[in-house]
Amino acid sequence: xxxxxxxxxxxxxxxxxxxxxxxxxxxxxxxxxxxxxxxxxxxxxxxxxxxxxxxxxxxxxxxxxxxxxxxxxxxxxxxxxxxxxxxxxxxxxxxxxxxxxxxxxxxxxxxxxxx
Amino acid sequence: xxxxxxxxxxxxxxxxxxxxxxxxxxxxxxxxxxxxxxxxxxxxxxxxxxxxxxxxxxxxxxxxxxxxxxxxxxxxxxxxxxxxxxxxxxxxxxxxxxxxxxxxxxxxxxxxxxxxxxxxxxxxxxxxxxxxxxxxxxxxxxxxxxxxxxxxxxxxxxxxxxxxxxxxxxxxxxxxxxxxxxxxxxxxxxxxxxxxxxxxxxxxxxxxxxxxxxxxxxxxxxxxxxxxxxxxxxxxxxxxxxxxxxxxxxxxxxxxxxxxxxxxxxxxxxxxxxxxxxxxxxxxxxxxxxxxxxxxxxxxxxxxxxxxxxxxxxxxxxxxxxxxx
Amino acid sequence: xxxxxxxxxxxxxxxxxxxxxxxxxxxxxxxxxxxxxxxxxxxxxxxxxxxxxxxxxxxxxxxxxxxxxxxxxxxxxxxxxxxxxxxx
Amino acid sequence: xxxxxxxxxxxxxxxxxxxxxxxxxxxxxxxxxxxxxxxxxxxxxxxxxxxxxxxxxxxxxxxxxxxxxxxxxxxxxxxxxxxxxxxxxxxxxxxxxxxxxxxxxxxxxxxxxxxxxx
Numbered sequence: 001x002x003x004x005x006x007x008x009x010x011x012x013x014x015x016x017x018x019x020x021x022x023x024x025x026x027x028x029x030x031x032x033x034x035x036x037x038x039x040x041x042x043x044x045x046x047x048x049x050x051x052x053x054x055x056x057x058x059x060x061x062x063x064x065x066x067x068x069x070x071x072x073x074x075x076x077x078x079x080x081x082x083x084x085x086x087x088x089x090x091x092x093x094x095x096x097x098x099x100x101x102x103x104x105x106x107x108x109x110x111x112x113x114x115x
Numbered sequence: 116x117x118x119x120x121x122x123x124x125x126x127x128x129x130x131x132x133x134x135x136x137x138x139x140x141x142x143x144x145x146x147x148x149x150x151x152x153x154x155x156x157x158x159x160x161x162x163x164x165x166x167x168x169x170x171x172x173x174x175x176x177x178x179x180x181x182x183x184x185x186x187x188x189x190x191x192x193x194x195x196x197x198x199x200x201x202x203x204x205x206x207x208x209x210x211x212x213x214x215x216x217x218x219x220x221x222x223x224x225x226x227x228x229x230x231x232x233x234x235x236x237x238x239x240x241x242x243x244x245x246x247x248x249x250x251x252x253x254x255x256x257x258x259x260x261x262x263x264x265x266x267x268x269x270x271x272x273x274x275x276x277x278x279x280x281x282x283x284x285x286x287x288x289x290x291x292x293x294x295x296x297x298x299x300x301x302x303x304x305x306x307x308x309x310x311x312x313x314x315x316x317x318x319x320x321x322x323x324x325x326x327x328x329x330x331x332x333x334x335x336x337x338x339x340x341x342x343x344x345x346x347x348x349x350x351x352x353x354x355x356x357x358x359x360x361x362x363x364x365x366x367x368x369x370x371x372x373x374x375x376x377x378x379x380x381x382x383x384x385x386x387x388x389x390x391x392x393x394x395x396x397x398x399x400x401x402x403x404x405x406x407x408x409x410x411x412x413x414x415x416x417x418x419x420x421x422x423x424x425x426x427x428x429x430x431x432x433x434x435x436x437x438x439x440x
Numbered sequence: 441x442x443x444x445x446x447x448x449x450x451x452x453x454x455x456x457x458x459x460x461x462x463x464x465x466x467x468x469x470x471x472x473x474x475x476x477x478x479x480x481x482x483x484x485x486x487x488x489x490x491x492x493x494x495x496x497x498x499x500x501x502x503x504x505x506x507x508x509x510x511x512x513x514x515x516x517x518x519x520x521x522x523x524x525x526x527x528x
Numbered sequence: 529x530x531x532x533x534x535x536x537x538x539x540x541x542x543x544x545x546x547x548x549x550x551x552x553x554x555x556x557x558x559x560x561x562x563x564x565x566x567x568x569x570x571x572x573x574x575x576x577x578x579x580x581x582x583x584x585x586x587x588x589x590x591x592x593x594x595x596x597x598x599x600x601x602x603x604x605x606x607x608x609x610x611x612x613x614x615x616x617x618x619x620x621x622x623x624x625x626x627x628x629x630x631x632x633x634x635x636x637x638x639x640x641x642x643x644x645x646x
Contacts, residue, residue: 117583118533118583121536121537122536125536125537125540126540128540128544129540129543129544129547132543132544132547132548132567133547135547135551135563135567136547136550136551141557141559141560144559144560144563145559145563148563148566148567151567151570152566152570155570155573155574158574159573159574159577162577162578162580162581162598163581163582163585163586163587163588163598164577164580164581164587164598164602164603164606165587165589166603166607167573167577167603167606167607167610170607170610170611171570171573171610174610174611174614175566175570175610175614178614178618179566179614179617182617182618182621183559183562183563183621185621186559186621186624186625187559189625189628190557190558190559190624190625190628190634191634194555194556194557194560194635195556195557195635195638196556199637201554204550204553204554205550205554207553208546208549208550208553209546211546211549212542212543212545212546215542215545215546216539216542219535219538219539219542220535222535222538222579223579224534224535225533225534225535225536225537225538225578225579225581225583226534226581226582226583227534227583228582228583228584228585228596230579232579232580232599233582233599236601237599237600237601240600240601241588241597241600245590251589251590251591252588252589252590253588253589253590253597253600254588254589254600254603254604254607257600257601257604258604258607258608262604265608266608269608269611269612272612272615273611273612273615275615276615276616276618276619279619279622280618280619280622283619283622283623283625283626284622284625284626328589329589330587330589334607334611419611422615426618426622429622430621430622430625433625
């Protein structure tokens with residue numbers, strides 16, 4: 001049974017590492033759309049790894065069923081929520097960094113032409 | 116370990132409250148309030164209050180946040196600059212805070228087993244309630260059996276709140292409102308919501324009938340079922356939801372739940388016991404307790420579900436009215 | 441095994457704190473929603489991990505409720521934000 | 529050090545109470561006042577629950593081989609208080625919607641003068 005403990009610890013540590021990398025990405029990335037990408041991808045992978053790490057600890061009873069339900073639910077809803085957020089941001093007129101740059105450049109050109 | 120988690124969570128909670136004070140954008144205030152009730156539910160888990168965490172998470176973070184967002188949709192997002200200076204409130208707050216902190220100094224230390232609060236009433240319920248009522252979850256046995264009359268009063272309070280909200284904001288049932296108020300262009304949400312909603316209702320039923328053995332019960336189950344319908348209304352729009360669960364049906368359900376609860380009391384009186392004394396409900400008192408608790412939890416669940424949903428109807432039908440103007 | 445679980449709990453707590461910091465200091469509203477969403481999913485993992493650490497498996501019910509309410513809150517914020525923004 | 533540990537919970541409760549109190553007093557917008565009220569209310573719940581906690585005790589659900597439980601009575605009280613709190617918040621918010629419809633604003637300093645005008 002010792003192997004199970006090792007495998008689940010590896011899974012847990014990997015899951016937490018990805019969660020941490022997502023958190024760092026949340027602050028390091030320049031604009032919103034890269035941040036939402038970082039957060040949602042690492043959310044999913046961290047959830048998979050941590051919950052499967054915990055799954056190995058349970059002895060196939062009601063807790064296993066609950067954990068599998070949580071895993072499936074998170075797998076369905078977390079990417080959907082991030083997609084809906086990004087779509088709503090796009091719909092709300094938020095520009096990506098590249099577009100913002102081209103728009104500023106466009107605005108500067110117009111000013112030059114105006115003078 | 117538990118103390119460390121407790122310290123960190125309480126610090127995060129205090130920071131959230133501080134941040135809420137200085138935020139001017141009301142949308143952000145409501146979202147941070149959602150986090151605030153999530154965090155306080157986490158702290159309740161850490162303080163071994165499992166049922167309370169369940170209720171705080173589903174009611175505090177779920178329903179209140181949705182209702183406040185509904186109100187903000189009508190009253191606008193920006194808080195205007197307040198004219199009077201904030202020196203006087205600060206002074207009043209610091210003085211009362213200092214007095215209260217001084218008061219907490221001679222309170223019994225946190226978590227000490229021989230605090231006076233654990234010596235008098237609690238041991239009787241911890242020892243006798245499993246024998247008298249036979250339920251592992253002592254909180255449900257106290258809530259539903261020893262304090263059944265109080266819980267009946269509480270269900271009536273929730274019922275009265277629904278009457279109040281419906282009296283203030285009627286539900287507009289204009290069938291021809293062509294305004295599709297759901298998230299129209301979010302096709303992915305439409306598909307996912309169709310997959311998720313049945314499971315949420317299934318989980319609500321599990322919580323309803325699992326209340327005797329683990330955390331859960333009528334209130335939490337009613338709120339989670341209402342949250343499933345609210346999700347349906349948010350994604351597919353109010354007119355479709357009004358077709359699914361019409362306000363008239365919800366009013367019937369709300370009153371039926373309260374009547375079911377009081378009916379159990381009357382039946383136990385007819386069978387010779389006191390009002391809401393479940394021992395007489397069946398031959399064996401323990402079985403009678405089980406029947407009584409399951410039925411009144413069902414009554415509570417039905418009422419809370421119908422009340423929370425009709426309150427949501429009242430708020431979101433206002434949003435459409437303001438958009439149409 | 442319990443040390444790994446304890447370390448995982450503390451690490452998830454740190455990630456939650458960072459997500460909370462994002463929710464506090466967000467340049468746009470969407471960043472704030474993102475911080476709230478990440479905080480929600482991380483709390484689900486935190487409760488599951490603490491439940492196993494303390495040997496209290498009935499915490500998993502609350503983890504499920506957290507996942508539900510986090511999703512519904514997210515949809516509610518997006519729904520009401522889209523209808524509030526143009527009205528401003 | 530353990531002196532702080534003993535009273536840390538109560539101090540954070542008092543801090544939250546005062547934060548909620550401050551929001552209610554100084555907030556100009558009625559919705560923010562309701563948020564302040566809820567902040568205040570949750571801190572009162574936390575006071576009751578942290579008084580009922582027994583360190584080393586588990587949640588009040590009967591499990592074999594466990595003798596020490598936290599006190600279940602404050603949990604019952606707070607369970608009722610949370611649901612009633614939400615019911616009151618719902619009625620408060622619907623009043624705010626009616627105020628917005630009647631006066632056109634929910635800012636406290638604006639609709640005070642409107643009354644004198646009528």
